[in-house]
Amino acid sequence: MKAHKSALHPIAAAVSLACLAVSVPAVANDDAEQAKSGIEVIEITATKRVTNLMDTPVAVSAFTQEAMDRQGIKNVKDIANLVPNLAISMEGSQQAPVISMRGVRSTNVTELGDPSVGIHLDGVYSPRTQGALSLMFDNERVEVLRGPQGTLFGRNSTVGSINIITNKPDFAGVEGNINLELGRWDAKELHGMINIPISDTFAIRAAGKVHERDSYMDVYYDPNQYDQRYLSDEVINAAPIDPADAITNTQKNNWWIDWAGGGDQIRELTKADESDSYGNIDEFAYRLSSLWEPNNDLAVNLTYQYYKNKGAGQKETANCEKMKGRPTYDDNGEVNGVSDCTTFSPHNNNYTAIVNVPGKLIVDMHMLRGNINYDINKDLAFVYNFGWENQRRELAQDIENSYDVWDGAMFFLPGTASRSYFHEMQLQSQATSPFSWIVGANLFHEKTTTRGYYDNSINDKTFWLQPDRSSDSYALFAQGTYDITDRLHLTLGYRYSDEEKEDKGGNNMTCSNDNGCAVGWWARDLLNELPANYYEDESLYEPGTDNSNKGSWDNHDYRIGLDYDLSDNTMIYGSIATGFKAGGIGDVFDWTDDLTGEYHRIATKFDPEEVTTYEIGAKSKLLDNKLHLQATYFFQDYDNMQYSSVGTVGYRNQQQPVYDDDGMPVFDDEGNPVLEWREQPVVAYYTQNVPSSEIQGIELEFQWEAWENGKISGYATWTDTEIVDDWHTKWDYDPRYLFGIGYDESVDPENEALKTNLKGNELAMTPKYTLNLNIDHYFDLGEYGAIIPWLNFHWEDEAYLTVWNVDKHTDDMDFAIADEDIHYSDDKRDSYLLINANLRYNAPEEIWYAEAFIQNATDESVQHWSNADQGYNQGTYNTPRYYGIRVGYNFY
Incomplete structure (x- = not known):
């Protein structure tokens, strides 16, 4: 383990927290008495056997469905604020949650990437994070484990695991509920369940939800963009405007409108229908479950389970808060004014999109899971978990958002799918001896198929045809706990993992001006006569690089842990654990230089991630079970973190149009464009490995029945992250605009001016301090029911949204942008405070309830994903202020 400049500080703090936890006087009660009064005892399966949350020597948070409903949790991305050191962003182009825990995340959300936080549904591994968006209804609980879960959960659980345990049928009798939510933006959500025992040994349960909501974004269709094929005649023929009234970049700067006959051709924008535009919600899901218990x-x-999403998807937009006050400069470099988002957008807010491609997101997902538990005898149990998933996806996404006149859009077509299966068998000891153990083996397979294309309407297009990309893995694992004494327990765990990834017959095909497939920038009318789906025909494209590629990796993980019961109510623990995420393969790129004839071929691959985590902690039930404290200190030595982005893998000479001083294309006497040889980038989406990082922190969770019928709960964290080894890499954070250099220079991989060393940078989405506080009170009205107000405060310190830490590198390279202007386009997020509240009425015996709620009461706009481009800090954001009512009815 490498030395760390501040390692002593958090250790001392953690020890102090642990001492505080164990020094408060506590009365020893058995679990039965504690369940009658004080804080509810929650049972979890973090060690793959049922244990009490407060008796489990692992950093874990657990939530019941009722608790999540109170806080408005709709899907997995909403749980982020409930868990210490957890952040979940929505990546725009792939419409996938990006889960970050303790400073680690995976930015590759394509079929080539894997998450760093595993998601398990009833013990079954789920490979695609999109599938977890539908799961937050009718659950028994959600468990979030922090730290490597390599020995028991294995695959892609290097920094943690999210385990969703659904409600199972029971034999107690018929019961059910129905719940309705109505909210802002015409939001409507209906969910419910029914449980039916068919006999004393067989029961079924059905649950489902429907969720619809209009968009909270201001989305406009722009007929002035080059490609009009996706727009209605009404939009295309919108009223002309005076050039002096032009707002958007395409109203101001496109040459084709000026050529077509003057400024009177500039058209006004048309507001999109809120019910069917970017940012809306249109989804439903249902779950059918059966339980058979023929004997004890x-x-x-x-x-x-089935899930269907048929909305428009999210949209990355400019951060207008950062743009406010951005200086503008004249030709002499002197400040001549200031700008904000209104210089290119109708509104100065983070939720305005100007597009010519309507959004479309279709996710169609079938999931089948099974669990078999068999007690072989009083000492031995057999467990078999299995699952199958089939996800189909379609997407249409406007990319450039009118920030650049060069049109771009991304499409995933029918046939894009992911299919996987998982099998795991376990043998477990029953708790009848000082040594409890579990051994097991699992097998996982996933095959993905991708059909889609990127459409640069003025230039070349790329079609992705990836019929067979697969991942295959198996693992053997064992973990046991030995009671050295009645109070001291030793845990040892081991796992062997083997994984292989392969691409068979994949191909990135091209459609260019050179081969006559693409309609060039000089023939807008010809382009707009084509059907909107014209470029979905893969036969138009020239075969490109054969992406056939393969890689395999294996690894040995271990866990060593000691825990000691200081009393019946207090335990302390420590552990050393490792985690592993397999390496991967990427696309293969080859090309022949048009000028020199040289052939180039690059098969991209990346190395596995490995982590070793040292952790100490304490858990205590105090004040007659009225106060629960959990304190944890962790130190992570993380190697080869996988970082994915769009970059340049090489360059080629091609003939390109010549432009005059005004930026207009030059034509010869016969009306043909004048061309010249120019080096052009070979742009790729690929993954590289971040050298060693060190991550440490303190996590304190608490639940306190502070007064009769009143509770305070929440957490506080301190976290420190740093890249500690040299990482010399090409600058990848919007170099063309941030540096103010020419395009050719910005994409030249040999340009040393764009190389930097990111050693010393902080990791993304990891604020140094966070605080989450919940306050509620139960007003008992006797025979008239109860009123329960609830208030939540969530505060986070400033943080970086990417690994680039732009403001730290103003002196490393020759920036053309003034240092004082870095703020307007950097990747730093300011601290923020969110306030949520609700007021609930429970009828007698909780037969029905009614609740008024407000989320993000102060209407804070918080960026969770950053993707700088065209000189703007772009990303996705939280939902603006949302409010409404909920009502529900329970029947037994």
């Missing part, structure tokens, strides 16, 4: 030794649970 055997339980068989089978669950089928």
Whole structure:
């Protein structure tokens, strides 16, 4: 383990927290008495056997469905604020949650990437994070484990795991509920369940939800953009405007409108329908589950779930808060004014999009899961978990958002799919001896198929045809806990993992001006006569690089842990654990230089991630079970973190149009464009490895029944991250605009002026301090029911949204942008405070309830994803102020 400049500080703090936890007087109660009064005892399966949350020597947070409903949790991305050191962003182009925990995340959300936080549904691994968006209804609980879960959960759980445990059928009797939410932007959500025991040994349960909501974004269709094929005649023929009234970049700067006959051709924008534009919600899901228990030794649970999303998807937009006050300069470099988003947008807010491609997101997902538990005898149990997933996806996404006149759009077509299966068998000891253990093996397979294309309407297009990309892995694992004494327990765990990834017959095909497939920038009318789906025909494209590629990796993980019961109510623990995420393969790129004839071929691959985590902690039930404290200190030595982005893998000479001093194309006497040889980048989406990083922090969770019928709960964290080894890499944070250099220079991989060393940078989405506080009170009205107000404060310190830490590198390279202007386009997010509240009425015996709620009461706009381009800090943001009512009815 490498030395760290501030390692002593958090250790001392953690020890102090632990001492505080164990020094408060506590009365020893058995679990039965504690369950009658004080804080509810929550049972979890973080160690793949049922244990009490407060008796489990792992950093874990657990939430019941009722608790999540109170806080407005709709899907997995909404749980981020409930868990210390957890952040979940929505990446715009792939419409996928990006999960970050303790400073680590995966930015590759394509079929080539894997998350760093594993998601398990009823014990079954789920490979695609999109599938977890539908799961926050009718659950028994959600468990979030922090730190490597390599030995028991394995695949892609290097910094943690999210385990979603759904409600199972029971035999107690018929019961059910129905719940309705109505909110701002015409939001409507209906969900419910019914449980039916068919006999004493067989029961079924059905649950479902429907969620619709209009967009909270201001989305406009722009007929002035080059490609009009996706727009209605009404939009295309919108009223002309005076050039002096032009707002957007395409109203001001496109040459084709001026050529077509003057400024009277400039058209006004048309507001999109809020019910069917970027930012809306239109989804439903249902779950059918059965439970068969023919005797006391055997339980068989089978669950089928279906999810359908047919909304418009999210949209990355400029951060207008950062743009406010941005200086503008004249030709002499002197400040001649200031700008904000109104210089290119109708509104000065983070939620305005100007597009010519309507959004479309279709996710169609089937999931089947099964659990078999069989007690072989009083000392031995057998567990078999299995699952199957089939996800189909379609997408249409406007990319450039009118920030640049060079049109761009991304499409995933029917046939894009992911299919996977998972099997795991375990043998577990029953708790009848000082040594409890579990051994197991699992097998995982995923095959993805991708059909889609990137359409640069003025230039070349790329079609992705990836019929067979697969991942295959298997693992053997064992973990046991030995009671050295009644109070001291030793845990040892081991896992062997083997993984292989392969691309068979993949191809990135091209459609260019050179081969006559693409309609060039000089023939807008010809382009707009084509059908909107014209370039979906893969036969138009020239075969490109054969992406056939393969890689395999194996690894040995371990866990060593000691925990000691200081009393019946207090334990301390420490552990050393490792985690592993396999390496991967990327696209293969080859090209022949048009001028020199030289052939180039690059097969991209990346190395596995490895982490070793040292952790100490304490858990205590105090004040007659009225106060629960969990304190944890961790130190992570993380190697080869995988970072993905769009970059240049090489360059080629091609003939390109010549432009005059005004930026207009030059034509010869016969009306043909004048061309010249120019080096052009070979742009690729690929993954590189970040050298060693060190991450440490303190996490303090608490639940306190501070007064009769009143509770305070939440957490506080301190986290420090740093890249500690040299990482010399090409600058990748919007170099063309941030540096103010020419395009050719910005994409030249040999340009030393764009190389930098990111050693010393902080990792993304990791504020140094966070605080989450919940306050509620139960007003008992006796025979009239109860009123329960709830208030939540969530505060986070400033943080970086990417690994680039732009403001730290103003002296490393020759920036053309003034240092004082870095703020307007950098990747730093200011600290923020969110306030949420609700007021609930429970009828007697909780037969029905009614609730008024408000989320983000102060209407804070918080950026969670950053993708700088065209000189703007772009990204996705939280939902603006949202409010409404909920009502529900329970029947038994």
